[in-house]
Amino acid sequence: MRTLIAEGMRVVSGSRTITAELKETGAVPVTVDLSTADGPAELVGRAIDELGGIDLLVNNVGVGDTDYFAKGAALNLLELPEYSWEQTFDLHFYSALRASRAAQPSLIERRGTIINISSVGARALAAGPANYNVSKAALSALTKVIAEQFGGKGVRAVTVSPGPVGTGVWIDPDGFVGRLAKEQGVPHEFFVEQAMSGLGVTTGRMSTPEEVARLIAFLASPTNITGNEYLIDGGMIKNV
Structure with a gap:
């Protein structure tokens, strides 16, 4: 907006x-x-x-x-x-x-x-x-x-x-990805890193909301x- x-x-x-x-x-x-x-x-x-x-x-x-x-x-x-x-x-x-x-x-x-x-x-x-x-x-x-x-x-x-976009879904510890990390007993940042790799994101990073x-x-x-x-x-x- x-x-x-x-x-x-x-x-x-x-x-x-x-x-x-x-x-x-x-x-x-x-x-x-x-x-x-x-x-x-x-x-x-x-x-x-x-x-x-x-x-x-x-x-x-x-x-x-x-x-x-x-x-x-x-x-x-x-x-x-x-x-x-x-x-x-x-x-x-x-x-x-x-x-x-x-x-x-x-x-x-x-x-x-x-x-x-x-x-x-x-x-x-x-x-x-x-x-x-x-x-x-x-x-x-x-x-x-x-x-x-x-x-x-x-x-x-x-x-x-x-x-993947750097919104609460991915970066908020209580968001969707953060909850998945907790359920699997792994640190949030590590889970995100592994998920990005598993999804095959070539740039290795999320898009920003501004992009x-x-x-x-x-x-x-x-x-x-x-x-x-x-x-x-x-x-x-x-x-x-």
């Missing part, structure tokens, strides 16, 4: 809670649960009221509840309960689908752009929670559908797929790019 605001954009954000850090970004915060059926449309409506229209929709949600995220990594297809799949798809796929549908009239009017934040997990399905990775694969496919159906009306859609934000800002600028996926994973995905 800071990067987009620095580029001169006015930003409305939606989240379950409004933190002090969020307030400091300068975005207009809206308290909303995007995993609910009505939440995305509520956010889009508030954004249109605030801004007068929408030029850019960035569908970017966090991992949500760490417990069900951890279950997705620990349990196999037979063990993982159906509600875990439903929760994950509500948050990571249906939130984006619903927000995109709600924003589409304004985006068509203003020839706008949708950027869906997926994950390398959509390509490396064995690396991480199965339910999360499958939901992200569906999100990446949604980008293609939007680009194809609305490209003739001036709407672009692009996917950004990060690998991901700069990619999003570039794709939001006027271009003829649509339907594409942009990996920012330090070389983790190696297939052509």
Whole structure:
């Protein structure tokens, strides 16, 4: 958000809670649960009221509840309960689908752009929670559908797929990776180092949130790019 605001954009954000850090970004915060059926449309409506229209929709949600995220990594297809799949798809796929549908009239009017934040997990399905990775694969496919159906009306859609990023998921001792390290009885930093090596990250380091934000800002600028996926994973995905 800071990067987009620095580029001169006015930003409305939606989240379950409004933190002090969020307030400091300068975005207009809206308290909303995007995993609910009505939440995305509520956010889009508030954004249109605030801004007068929408030029850019960035569908970017966090991992949500760490417990069900951890279950997705620990349990196999037979063990993982159906509600875990439903929760994950509500948050990571249906939130984006619903927000995109709600924003589409304004985006068509203003020839706008949708950027869906997926994950390398959509390509490396064995690396991480199965339910999360499958939901992200569906999100990446949604980008293609939007680009194809609305490209003739001036709407672009692009996917950004990060690998490991230096956010709380990886660096917070109580985050998802930190919890896995504790469960295995190894130091957090050692676990991260081993995980990065095991994932085959060529650069040997995580991407920074700022690097991901700069990619999003570039794709939001006027271009003829649509339907594409942009990996920012330090070389983790190696297939052509």
